[in-house]
Amino acid sequence: MKSIAWVTDSTSTLNPDFAKDNHVYIIPLRLIADNECFKENVEITAEQFYEKMRQHERVCSSQPPIGEFIELYESLKEKYDHIIAIHCSSELSGTFNTSMQAAEIAGAPVTGIDSKAGAYPLREMIMSGVHWQQMGCTVKEIKERIEQMILNMSFYMLPASLTQLHRSGRVSGSQLVLSQLLRIHLLLRFDGGKVYVEEKIRTFKKTKQKLLDILKKDVELIKDVCIMHANNAEEARKLDEEIKDMAPALRTEIMPFIPVAGLHAGEGTLALAWIRNHPAALT
Numbered sequence: 615m616k617s618i619a620w621v622t623d624s625t626s627t628l629n630p631d632f633a634k635d636n637h638v639y640i641i642p643l644r645l646i647a648d649n650e651c652f653k654e655n656v657e658i659t660a661e662q663f664y665e666k667m668r669q670h671e672r673v674c675s676s677q678p679p680i681g682e683f684i685e686l687y688e689s690l691k692e693k694y695d696h697i698i699a700i701h702c703s704s705e706l707s708g709t710f711n712t713s714m715q716a717a718e719i720a721g722a723p724v725t726g727i728d729s730k731a732g733a734y735p736l737r738e739m740i741m742s743g744v745h746w747q748q749m750g751c752t753v754k755e756i757k758e759r760i761e762q763m764i765l766n767m768s769f770y771m772l773p774a775s776l777t778q779l780h781r782s783g784r785v786s787g788s789q790l791v792l793s794q795l796l797r798i799h800l801l802l803r804f805d806g807g808k809v810y811v812e813e814k815i816r817t818f819k820k821t822k823q824k825l826l827d828i829l830k831k832d833v834e835l836i837k838d839v840c841i842m843h844a845n846n847a848e849e850a851r852k853l854d855e856e857i858k859d860m861a862p863a864l865r866t867e868i869m870p871f872i873p874v875a876g877l878h879a880g881e882g883t884l885a886l887a888w889i890r891n892h893p894a895a896l897t
Contacts, residue, residue, distance in 0.1 A: 616695035618747055621686065621724075623678065623709050624654040625702040625732035625872055626740060636744045637694070639686055643709065643874050644676040651676070654873050663873040664845045664881050675874045677709040683716030691722040696753050698725050700739060700760070702732035703807035706878075725753050727760055730807035734840035734869055734887045735767045742892075766890040768832065769804035770812065770825055774846065774882025801825060822853065825886055826860060835890040838865045842885040844876035849884055 620638040642653040647666040652658040701710040717724035803812040843850035
Protein backbone atom coordinates (compact mmCIF):
# COMPACT_ATOMS: atom_id res chain seq x y z
CA MET A 615 0.00 0.00 0.00
CA LYS A 616 1.38 3.41 -0.97
CA SER A 617 1.95 5.85 1.87
CA ILE A 618 -0.29 8.92 1.88
CA ALA A 619 -0.03 12.17 3.82
CA TRP A 620 -2.94 14.54 4.31
CA VAL A 621 -2.66 18.33 4.36
CA THR A 622 -5.47 20.55 5.60
CA ASP A 623 -6.01 23.80 7.47
CA SER A 624 -7.29 24.76 10.89
CA THR A 625 -10.89 25.12 9.70
CA SER A 626 -11.03 21.29 9.66
CA THR A 627 -11.52 21.20 13.48
CA LEU A 628 -9.67 17.88 13.58
CA ASN A 629 -8.65 16.35 16.88
CA PRO A 630 -4.85 16.83 17.11
CA ASP A 631 -4.36 13.23 18.27
CA PHE A 632 -6.29 11.88 15.26
CA ALA A 633 -4.18 14.06 12.97
CA LYS A 634 -0.93 12.89 14.53
CA ASP A 635 -1.91 9.21 14.37
CA ASN A 636 -3.05 9.39 10.74
CA HIS A 637 -0.38 11.51 9.03
CA VAL A 638 -2.61 14.60 8.77
CA TYR A 639 -0.73 17.91 8.73
CA ILE A 640 -2.67 21.02 9.73
CA ILE A 641 -1.63 24.50 8.61
CA PRO A 642 -3.29 27.18 10.77
CA LEU A 643 -5.05 30.21 9.33
CA ARG A 644 -4.12 33.57 10.79
CA LEU A 645 -6.25 35.82 12.98
CA ILE A 646 -5.40 39.51 13.24
CA ALA A 647 -6.55 41.79 16.04
CA ASP A 648 -5.28 45.34 16.40
CA ASN A 649 -2.34 44.59 14.08
CA GLU A 650 -1.30 41.55 16.13
CA CYS A 651 -1.24 38.22 14.24
CA PHE A 652 -2.07 34.83 15.78
CA LYS A 653 -2.03 31.27 14.45
CA GLU A 654 -5.56 29.93 14.80
CA ASN A 655 -5.98 27.28 17.52
CA VAL A 656 -2.22 27.38 18.14
CA GLU A 657 -1.52 30.81 19.58
CA ILE A 658 -5.09 31.80 20.46
CA THR A 659 -8.32 30.02 21.44
CA ALA A 660 -11.80 30.87 20.21
CA GLU A 661 -12.75 32.34 23.58
CA GLN A 662 -9.65 34.55 23.66
CA PHE A 663 -10.33 35.82 20.15
CA TYR A 664 -13.98 36.63 20.86
CA GLU A 665 -12.76 38.75 23.75
CA LYS A 666 -10.43 40.58 21.38
CA MET A 667 -13.32 41.04 18.92
CA ARG A 668 -15.24 42.85 21.64
CA GLN A 669 -12.27 45.07 22.43
CA HIS A 670 -11.11 45.89 18.89
CA GLU A 671 -13.03 46.76 15.75
CA ARG A 672 -10.01 45.99 13.59
CA VAL A 673 -10.18 42.20 13.48
CA CYS A 674 -9.73 40.06 10.38
CA SER A 675 -8.33 36.76 9.17
CA SER A 676 -5.66 35.78 6.70
CA GLN A 677 -4.71 32.63 4.84
CA PRO A 678 -1.40 30.95 5.77
CA PRO A 679 1.70 32.28 3.98
CA ILE A 680 2.72 30.28 0.89
CA GLY A 681 6.19 29.72 2.34
CA GLU A 682 4.71 27.64 5.15
CA PHE A 683 3.03 25.35 2.61
CA ILE A 684 6.17 25.11 0.45
CA GLU A 685 8.26 24.11 3.47
CA LEU A 686 5.73 21.44 4.45
CA TYR A 687 5.47 19.99 0.94
CA GLU A 688 9.27 19.92 0.55
CA SER A 689 9.39 17.82 3.71
CA LEU A 690 6.45 15.52 2.89
CA LYS A 691 7.53 14.63 -0.65
CA GLU A 692 10.60 12.91 0.83
CA LYS A 693 8.52 10.81 3.24
CA TYR A 694 5.34 9.85 1.36
CA ASP A 695 4.35 8.46 -2.03
CA HIS A 696 1.43 10.87 -2.36
CA ILE A 697 -0.25 13.79 -0.61
CA ILE A 698 -3.96 14.64 -0.48
CA ALA A 699 -4.60 18.31 0.27
CA ILE A 700 -8.13 19.23 1.28
CA HIS A 701 -9.01 22.73 2.45
CA CYS A 702 -11.85 25.08 3.30
CA SER A 703 -13.94 26.53 0.48
CA SER A 704 -11.88 28.31 -2.17
CA GLU A 705 -14.80 30.74 -2.59
CA LEU A 706 -14.32 32.02 0.96
CA SER A 707 -10.54 31.73 1.42
CA GLY A 708 -7.45 31.70 -0.76
CA THR A 709 -5.97 28.85 1.30
CA PHE A 710 -6.75 26.09 -1.22
CA ASN A 711 -5.23 27.98 -4.16
CA THR A 712 -2.16 28.92 -2.11
CA SER A 713 -1.72 25.29 -1.10
CA MET A 714 -1.89 24.15 -4.73
CA GLN A 715 0.61 26.81 -5.84
CA ALA A 716 3.00 25.73 -3.09
CA ALA A 717 2.70 22.07 -4.10
CA GLU A 718 3.63 22.97 -7.68
CA ILE A 719 6.62 25.05 -6.55
CA ALA A 720 7.80 22.23 -4.28
CA GLY A 721 7.29 19.63 -7.00
CA ALA A 722 5.27 17.48 -4.61
CA PRO A 723 2.82 14.76 -5.75
CA VAL A 724 -0.37 16.42 -4.49
CA THR A 725 -4.03 15.75 -5.24
CA GLY A 726 -6.12 18.75 -4.25
CA ILE A 727 -9.74 18.75 -3.08
CA ASP A 728 -11.82 21.88 -2.49
CA SER A 729 -14.18 20.88 0.32
CA LYS A 730 -16.63 23.70 -0.55
CA ALA A 731 -17.09 24.17 3.21
CA GLY A 732 -15.15 23.90 6.45
CA ALA A 733 -15.69 22.85 10.06
CA TYR A 734 -17.74 19.65 10.57
CA PRO A 735 -18.14 18.67 6.88
CA LEU A 736 -14.41 19.12 6.22
CA ARG A 737 -13.55 17.08 9.31
CA GLU A 738 -15.85 14.26 8.20
CA MET A 739 -14.34 14.25 4.69
CA ILE A 740 -10.84 13.80 6.09
CA MET A 741 -11.84 11.14 8.62
CA SER A 742 -13.76 9.23 5.94
CA GLY A 743 -10.85 9.58 3.52
CA VAL A 744 -8.39 8.19 6.08
CA HIS A 745 -10.76 5.28 6.67
CA TRP A 746 -10.94 4.52 2.94
CA GLN A 747 -7.18 4.80 2.69
CA GLN A 748 -6.82 2.19 5.44
CA MET A 749 -9.24 -0.05 3.51
CA GLY A 750 -6.87 0.08 0.53
CA CYS A 751 -8.62 2.60 -1.71
CA THR A 752 -6.49 4.47 -4.22
CA VAL A 753 -6.03 8.23 -4.15
CA LYS A 754 -8.36 8.51 -7.16
CA GLU A 755 -11.05 6.44 -5.40
CA ILE A 756 -10.70 8.46 -2.19
CA LYS A 757 -11.07 11.74 -4.09
CA GLU A 758 -14.16 10.48 -5.93
CA ARG A 759 -15.81 9.38 -2.69
CA ILE A 760 -15.06 12.67 -0.95
CA GLU A 761 -16.46 14.58 -3.94
CA GLN A 762 -19.66 12.56 -3.51
CA MET A 763 -19.78 13.64 0.14
CA ILE A 764 -19.48 17.26 -0.97
CA LEU A 765 -22.51 16.81 -3.22
CA ASN A 766 -24.46 15.29 -0.31
CA MET A 767 -23.52 18.01 2.18
CA SER A 768 -25.94 20.49 3.76
CA PHE A 769 -24.67 23.44 5.76
CA TYR A 770 -26.86 26.26 7.13
CA MET A 771 -26.07 29.24 9.34
CA LEU A 772 -28.28 31.41 11.49
CA PRO A 773 -26.20 34.53 12.24
CA ALA A 774 -26.95 36.38 15.46
CA SER A 775 -26.05 39.65 13.74
CA LEU A 776 -25.17 40.65 10.19
CA THR A 777 -22.60 43.21 11.31
CA GLN A 778 -19.61 40.87 11.08
CA LEU A 779 -20.85 39.29 7.84
CA HIS A 780 -21.12 42.78 6.36
CA ARG A 781 -17.61 43.70 7.51
CA SER A 782 -16.21 40.57 5.88
CA GLY A 783 -18.12 41.21 2.65
CA ARG A 784 -20.53 38.25 3.01
CA VAL A 785 -23.68 40.42 3.00
CA SER A 786 -24.35 43.78 1.39
CA GLY A 787 -24.90 47.08 3.17
CA SER A 788 -28.52 47.12 2.08
CA GLN A 789 -29.11 43.67 3.61
CA LEU A 790 -27.54 44.87 6.85
CA VAL A 791 -29.72 48.01 7.01
CA LEU A 792 -32.85 46.04 6.12
CA SER A 793 -32.24 43.49 8.86
CA GLN A 794 -31.64 46.21 11.43
CA LEU A 795 -34.72 48.25 10.47
CA LEU A 796 -37.17 45.37 10.18
CA ARG A 797 -35.52 43.01 12.68
CA ILE A 798 -35.23 40.43 9.95
CA HIS A 799 -33.21 37.28 10.56
CA LEU A 800 -31.40 35.59 7.69
CA LEU A 801 -31.01 31.86 7.19
CA LEU A 802 -27.82 31.34 5.19
CA ARG A 803 -26.91 28.29 3.08
CA PHE A 804 -23.63 26.99 1.72
CA ASP A 805 -23.92 26.04 -1.94
CA GLY A 806 -20.96 25.34 -4.19
CA GLY A 807 -18.66 26.82 -1.57
CA LYS A 808 -20.46 30.17 -1.50
CA VAL A 809 -22.89 31.52 1.11
CA TYR A 810 -26.40 32.42 -0.04
CA VAL A 811 -29.47 33.82 1.68
CA GLU A 812 -31.96 30.95 1.95
CA GLU A 813 -34.74 32.81 3.79
CA LYS A 814 -35.49 36.22 5.34
CA ILE A 815 -37.71 35.74 8.39
CA ARG A 816 -39.07 38.19 10.98
CA THR A 817 -38.25 36.31 14.20
CA PHE A 818 -35.40 34.17 15.46
CA LYS A 819 -37.84 31.49 16.60
CA LYS A 820 -39.39 31.16 13.12
CA THR A 821 -35.96 31.16 11.49
CA LYS A 822 -34.84 28.31 13.73
CA GLN A 823 -38.05 26.42 12.96
CA LYS A 824 -37.41 26.81 9.22
CA LEU A 825 -33.96 25.31 9.75
CA LEU A 826 -35.50 22.36 11.60
CA ASP A 827 -38.01 21.88 8.78
CA ILE A 828 -35.16 21.68 6.26
CA LEU A 829 -33.35 19.14 8.43
CA LYS A 830 -36.52 17.05 8.81
CA LYS A 831 -36.69 16.47 5.05
CA ASP A 832 -33.33 14.68 5.19
CA VAL A 833 -33.78 12.77 8.45
CA GLU A 834 -34.27 9.41 6.71
CA LEU A 835 -30.98 9.88 4.83
CA ILE A 836 -28.71 10.80 7.73
CA LYS A 837 -27.50 9.37 11.02
CA ASP A 838 -25.64 12.39 12.40
CA VAL A 839 -26.07 16.15 12.54
CA CYS A 840 -23.64 18.70 13.92
CA ILE A 841 -24.73 21.85 15.75
CA MET A 842 -22.08 24.56 15.60
CA HIS A 843 -22.03 27.80 17.53
CA ALA A 844 -19.90 30.91 17.91
CA ASN A 845 -19.67 31.25 21.69
CA ASN A 846 -23.38 30.50 22.08
CA ALA A 847 -23.49 27.15 23.89
CA GLU A 848 -26.86 27.84 25.53
CA GLU A 849 -28.75 28.26 22.24
CA ALA A 850 -26.84 25.30 20.77
CA ARG A 851 -28.09 23.09 23.62
CA LYS A 852 -31.66 24.32 23.08
CA LEU A 853 -31.39 23.49 19.38
CA ASP A 854 -30.00 20.08 20.30
CA GLU A 855 -33.05 19.38 22.49
CA GLU A 856 -35.43 20.43 19.71
CA ILE A 857 -33.69 18.14 17.23
CA LYS A 858 -33.88 15.22 19.66
CA ASP A 859 -37.60 15.85 20.17
CA MET A 860 -38.12 15.92 16.40
CA ALA A 861 -35.88 12.94 15.54
CA PRO A 862 -34.92 10.86 18.62
CA ALA A 863 -32.83 8.38 16.59
CA LEU A 864 -30.63 11.09 15.11
CA ARG A 865 -27.20 11.44 16.71
CA THR A 866 -26.24 15.02 17.51
CA GLU A 867 -22.93 16.70 18.20
CA ILE A 868 -22.33 20.22 19.49
CA MET A 869 -19.17 21.85 18.17
CA PRO A 870 -17.84 25.34 18.91
CA PHE A 871 -17.00 27.27 15.75
CA ILE A 872 -13.31 27.78 15.14
CA PRO A 873 -12.25 31.43 15.67
CA VAL A 874 -12.06 32.34 11.97
CA ALA A 875 -15.66 31.19 11.42
CA GLY A 876 -16.82 33.17 14.44
CA LEU A 877 -14.95 36.20 13.11
CA HIS A 878 -16.90 36.23 9.83
CA ALA A 879 -20.26 34.92 11.07
CA GLY A 880 -20.28 36.93 14.30
CA GLU A 881 -20.43 35.92 17.94
CA GLY A 882 -23.69 34.16 18.79
CA THR A 883 -24.14 32.51 15.38
CA LEU A 884 -25.66 29.03 15.17
CA ALA A 885 -25.18 26.52 12.36
CA LEU A 886 -26.30 23.04 11.36
CA ALA A 887 -24.50 20.64 9.04
CA TRP A 888 -25.14 17.09 7.92
CA ILE A 889 -24.13 14.74 5.12
CA ARG A 890 -26.72 12.59 3.39
CA ASN A 891 -25.82 8.92 3.00
CA HIS A 892 -22.77 9.36 5.22
CA PRO A 893 -20.39 6.36 4.98
CA ALA A 894 -21.92 3.64 7.15
CA ALA A 895 -18.47 2.25 7.99
CA LEU A 896 -17.81 5.21 10.26
CA THR A 897 -20.98 4.84 12.33
